[in-house]
Amino acid sequence: MTTVRLPRLFLLPSQWLLGATVLAPLLVIAIYSLLTRGAYGGVTGPTTLGSYGRVFQPIYLYILWRSIWVAALSTVLCLILAFPLAFYIARAARNRTLLLNLVMLPFWTSFLVRTYAWMFLLRDTGLLNTTLQRLGLIHVPIPLLFNVGAVVLGLVYGYLPFMILPLYATLEKLDPSLLEAALDLGATPASAIWRVAVPLSRPGILAGCALVFIPCLGAYLTPDLMGGGKTVMIGNLVQNQFTNARDWPFGAALSLVFLGLSGLVAVGLQRRGDQLL
């Protein structure tokens, strides 16, 4: 009996912590989503499913769809950039710890500050545009900031480490002799990577994709700052309901639908990952 109970006891603190900090607020949000908007913020009775009805109006579905699209594009770009880098670090003969620390270095400063740094680089009078103008390559500044491209750039930059680290973890365990065998059997280096390394690192790819896609889907700081408030993503929509619009029930309903969606993505990727393992 004690052998079963002891591990359970060890779980208790974290279970309570999760219950108090995740499930309880979630329950509050669920209750709010069923109530009616108070005239000046807050919620009042009666209970209604009206907020959920509104979530599925075309305009909000369109915003949801565009958020998915932006998040998916950012995830794919992260993957394309991260795979060669993770492969290189995993195969590096020396300095692996140093390289990994470099990947994590940006976390030492706040994301907000780093986003502002990008804005200084990209704006009309920013480093990039002024340099190009001085070199005579362009005559008028190119609009680099305040568009969807800038939002994707900001997201890729922000979440790249979350793709690199799980990829590194799987690639590092990959037996190098498998690649050697592929080469010995006549595979070109490219096809050895494509047909051996990539399939074997699927779990890392899926974990990385989930870690990048889900936060990108909920991002609101980057679309606000890098997109100049001209493109709304679901995160901005939810935030606006709790501030300017003072429509808490609708904001709660939006965030629950969005949470369910992210949950489905996470579970889907996890399932595929388990099957492949």
Add this chain to the structure above:
Amino acid sequence: MNVYNWDNYVAHETVADFEKLHQCQVRYGIYASAEEMLAKVISGNSGWDVVFPSNSFIGPMRELGLLLQLQKDRLPNLSNLETRFQAPEWDRTLDWCVPYMHSATGILYSRTAPIAPRAWADLWSDAYRRRVTMLDDPAEVFGACLKRLGRSVNAVDENTLQAARDLAIQQKPFLRAYLSEQVRDQIAAGDVLAAQMWAQVAQVVIDAAPQLAFSFPAEGFALYADNICILQESRHQELAYEWVNYLLEPKVAATIAEEISGATANAQARALLPERLRHNPVLYPSDEVLARGEWFRPLPAKAQQLRDRYWTEIKSA
């Protein structure tokens, strides 16, 4: 005593001097939006004594029973207020609030721009294509569009709001971004040539970048004022009254107005300001200009919901 205020809305020494004067301790907190303040105090036991709501929040907060009805004999300094703030439209008899600072929404622009914007309509022109920003605030964007249509900034009917939404969507190809205070360094650096901006913030930017100027649009514009209110829940009413009276003192109010480059509602304080501020046309526009201004008013829930819906449509167009 607990004071909850906007950021950068008193002078450095204001709170410390009051503490010394009254041998008390003041807990001073700041908020970034009126909604944030309202969300905190709406419970009725937030622990704050004095807050600084904008004029359109006075009516709703009074109806919610959040504000203390002021005993005016305890505020002798009330007479220092400018005449037009002795009976403002949001509280004709000053029973619930004391006007503090006021401002308006207009256009901050660079003198190097091809044309000087005289009207909101100019912000839809090729002269500023992609070099113009609007405030990231639905009330302000609707306000400008409604004024262009010759309507009230407080319009509530669906057809008018739809027309305003369509105007805002038409403007999007000309817009660089929806930016609030972040536009300050971009307009100073020359990225942006014209920006919808609050007069008070504009004056601060102009002080640092003299190539900029401010205009009050021809079609009309929104006015707003922040007010000092004592909360109904206040457990330190004695000190709270002292604090309100203290902020109304000409010297105290003048020091604040000078330090934050704000427009004080206090006539005696304004008289003490240096010339540069006292007759500053951005902070204190002439009566002729003010005649085009219109105060923001609280909106009924239905109109608020409609506006939010249209705002989402504008933003995702």
